[in-house]
Amino acid sequence: MRLDSIKTFIASRLSLIRQHLRRPTRREVVLAVAAIPALVLLYILLLIPFTPGISDIRKAKSEQPAQVLSADGKEIAVYRWANRDWVKLSEISPNVVDALIATEDHRFYQHHGLDWRRTASAALHTFSGDRQGGSTLTQQLARNRYPDEIGRAPTLTRKLKEAITALKIEALYSKDEILETYLNTVPFLYNAFGIEMAARTYFDKSADKLDVLEAATLIGMLKGNSYYNPVLNPERALDRRNTVLAQMVKRGKLDPARFETLKKRPLRIDFERQIEAPGPAPHFAQQLRKWLITWADRNDYNLYTDGLVIHTTIDSRLQTMATQALTRQGNQLQSIANAAWAPRAGWSESRGLVQAFVRETPEFRAAVAGGQSEEDALKRLMADRPFMQALREQKTRVQAGFMAMDPTTGEIKAWVGSRDFTVDAFDHVAQARRQPGSTFKPFVYGAAFARGQSPDETFIDQPVEIKLAGGEIWRPTDESPPTGRALSLRDGLVYSKNTITAQLVQTIGADRVAQLARAMGVRDSKLEAVPSLALGTSPVTLKEMVSAYGTIANGGQYLAPTMVTRIEDQQGNVLAQFRDPSPQRALSTSANETLVDVMRDVIDRGTGTAIRTRFGIRADVAGKTGTTQDNADGWFILMHPQLVAGAWVGFNDSRVTLRSDYWGQGAHSALPIVGDFYQRALRARIIDPRVRFAESNEKTWYSAITDQIKGWYQKLFGAGKKEDAAPVPRPAPRRPALPETDNDALPPASASAAIADGGMALDPGEVVEATPPSSSASAPAAPAAPTAPAIPASAPSVPVVSPVPPVAPSVAGEPAQSDAAPATAH
Incomplete structure (x- = not known):
């Protein structure tokens, strides 16, 4: 009953409203008309709090971009919101x-x-x-x-x-x-x-x-x-x-x-895009900007307007030296690449590869999308001389990356991401992932030394077969055939012997090597825990590798690379202070000292002797060269107690190489960049040539006796010892006898069989030839090479250089192997 009465009341009120709308009074009309502007005015009043405050519409004039300074106070970058120059x-x-x-x-x-x-x-x-x-x-x-x-x-x-x-x-x-x-x-x-x-x-x-x-x-x-x-x-x-x-x-x-x-005159445009000068460390500044944007957002600052002053770890002197060294070597290698890939040389000889390049271009895809057949589009573009010239120049441009850091603090001191930032802004230090080749081997030997193995322990230099999980057989080889002689772990690393490294990784396990590499600094790239990892088949960045070598130079303690020391406001007030990162033990002190000592020998008598003979560096340094399949990547990393630096050289497209087994290897492509850099840094006394790697004094009064007993034991039983952890690799079937060759084409073998050019010994663990190739007219001949220093008589002999049998191409970072099985488990 109550509900009915409510319905009746509502209906009566609605009826009354309808009557008023049909016949409004004059007063109601006036009120309705007045309500419209009143509502608009009310809406405007309500909007006012939601409109912007305009305390300074000329804020852009007072905006202060962030200023980036080197450790020695030089400006290396300015971060502006826009490309603007305020004028009155x-x-x-x-x-x-x-x-x-x-x-x-x-x-x-x-x-x-x-x-x-x-x-x-x-x-x-x-x-x-x-x-x-x-x-x-x-x-x-x-x-x-x-x-x-x-x-x-x-x-x-x-x-x-x-x-x-x-x-x-x-x-x-x-x-x-x-x-x-x-x-x-x-x-x-x-x-x-x-x-x-x-x-x-x-x-x-x-x-x-x-x-x-x-x-x-x-x-x-x-x-x-x-x-x-x-x-x-x-x-x-x-x-x-x-x-x-x-x-x-x-x-x-x-x-x-x-x-x-x-109105009859033409436009007469003189167009030139206004680009800010890249500064002395553009790739470093680019990477730093990404980190600073996150920091500024988290701390409620504007990177482009608040006038922040960022003090970085870069040393402007070292940055200049690094840039100059990379530019000099890059220009020299570019002349070699230009000859090797001249239109009537390597470019015309690699027709299949060139066609693949053309098919990958936007112009080819656009032509096919526009209705042309692939054959017609390919034919038309191949006949377009300006297009093909631009493509050749792009594909055959030599690239390089360089980074240096202080191993005791983790501070990055120099960073050069490419030969020219304005031409190629891609960062070959932190962005490019390439196979490191033999520069990865120290992680294998470090893992072995951590297990207590001695650098004097020997393996037989023999053909190796390792059965992989999928039933495939991996057969790593070296530039020269195995000799069947015993070779120590020390010389296995010094002369970069793949057969020795492959046997060693089987005894310690690829998982342990990957674990150590990650602990030492290779923390962002994925490492495939397969035997071929020992020869550097998993792509990594140069930044990771230099960081990991910094761990070795820092006594086995990892320090994360740092870019900033402090951030201030315009008045010099410190907004944030960044302490040195806490060190993390990655390798025991004793194992690390052994590894450093062995890597010294790489410089003294192995593949990195040019550091001594060509650049005259007498400081306490250690390092390693690296070269990957077909010489697609050349690496070299050098350690000094106060500075670690590394360089990578190659092409953006790994299918392009210098077409020279001589110039393509890391000892000839990347080492000169690092050697030039260190030579200048030492001369400028930025690093002290008298400083030596720290050595712990852990020996006791009975250490000499136990060491002597251990040596006797290894001599008596070491040769026949079997590893419990993994079986010793079985020798591969003997290859058929090689046909006779012209031995005059090969240089005489020394006691160490190391072939040197001005002291740059070839790396037997890298795919190289005994002499610079003379068959290619495009590649300049190497200078005459003196024989490298001989190994002492007490050391096991290294195989002499001899003709290499015809074999199938190998995976990157390894020499060629048999057709019987893939080289890696990938």
Whole structure:
């Protein structure tokens, strides 16, 4: 009963309202009409708190970009939000101001932010189907400066916010201040913000030198930057420029007779994209920016406006030395590559590879997408000489990367990511992952020494077969055939013997090697725990490898590489101080000392002797060379107690090589960069040549006796000892006898069988030839090579160089092997 009464009451009230709507009284009509503006006014009042504050519309003028300094106080980078150079209104050509006001807002000096006449006219035109803009310059400035707060959608709310903000701006700033801010913040494409950068970009002059035609061209772009782009759409830009000139005539800013002359003239664009100088360490600065953006966001700072001063670990002197060393060697290798890949040499001889390059280009894909057959597209592009020349230059450009760090602090001291940042911004230090080849072997020997194995322990230099999980057989080989002689672990690493390393990894396990490599610094790249890992088949970055070698130089303790020491504000107040990272023990002290000692021998009498003979470095240093399959990658890393540095050399496309077994190996491609760098650093006394690697004094009074007993034991029983951890690899079947060859083509073998060029001994664990190839006319001949220092009589002999039997290509980081099975478990 109660529900029925409620329904009756509601129905009666609705009926009464309908009667009033059909026949409203005069009072009700007046109230209804008055309610509309009242509601609009109320809505505007409610919107005011949601419009941007405008305490300083010229904030862009006061924005202070972050400044990046080296450890020795030199500027190495500046982080700007935009490519802008603020100029005063008095430093802008009057032609620009006249063109702007005549075209965009001819009543600019009469209104107070909103031009009601223009707004009404624009509304009428829009309702009639001819949409026009009615915004004043102040409204445009509000929209440009506060796009997020005002919004971008074409709604009534956005227009009201824009109008409110414009009124705020006019209340606080003079007309000249508004004009100056507008002209310094408006975008002009190609990362050019403001009239000054626009003038430099399109006319190669400053804003105060713009004539009336140039000013009209730039102001004409404001209606639609892309549509009226004078570079890509010159006809539209010319028409729009003349429209601006006509508006200047209409508003009394240009003589009509002069207009008739000017409108017939061409654009005469002098376009040059304005690019900031890359600085002395551009790749380092690029990587640092990524980290700083995260830090600034987390700590409520703006990297581009708050004037932060970032103090980095880079030493500007070492950075200069590294850049110069890499540039010198890169240019020399480029001349070799140019000869090797000349149009009538390697380029024409590698037709299949070149066709593959063409098929991978955007031009080929676009042609096929446009309806051409693949055969026709390939034929057309192969016949396009400028296209093919550009492709050849791109593919055969030698690249390199270099990094140096202080192993005792983890501080990065030099970082060169490519030969030229402006040509190739790709970072070959932190971004490129390449197979490290024999530079990975120290992790194998370090793992062995950590298990208590001695560097004097021997393995037989014999053919090796290792059965993989999938039933495949891995047969690693060296440049020269096995000799069947006993070879110590020391000489296995010194002369980079793959057969010895392969046997060693089987006794200790690939998992243990991968675990040690990760503990020492190879922490980002995936390591495949398969036997071939020992020869460097898992791609890694140069940064990881230098970091891992830094662990060796730091007594087996890992320190994460660091880039920043502290961050300050403009007044010098320290906002953040970064302490040295805590060291993490990765390798025992005794095992690490043994590894360092063995790696010293790599420099003294192994594959890195050029450090001594060519560069004259007498400091206590240790290191390792590395070369991968077909000489696609050349590596060298050198350790000094105060500095560790490494270099990689190759091509962006690993299918391209220097086509020379001599120049392609790390001892000849990457080592000279590091040697040059250290030579200069030592001469400048930036590192001390007298400092030696620390050696712990852990021996007791009975150590000599136990060492002697251990030596006797190994002599008596070591040769016949079987490893409990894993079976000794069984010898592979003997290869058939080799046909006779011209032995005069080979150099005489020394006691060590190490072939040197100016002291640069070849790495038997890397795919090399005994002499620089003479069959290729494109590759320069190597200089005459003296024999490397002989191994002492007490050391096991190393196989002499002898002709290599014909074998199948190998995986990267290993010599060729038999066709019977793949080289790796990948």
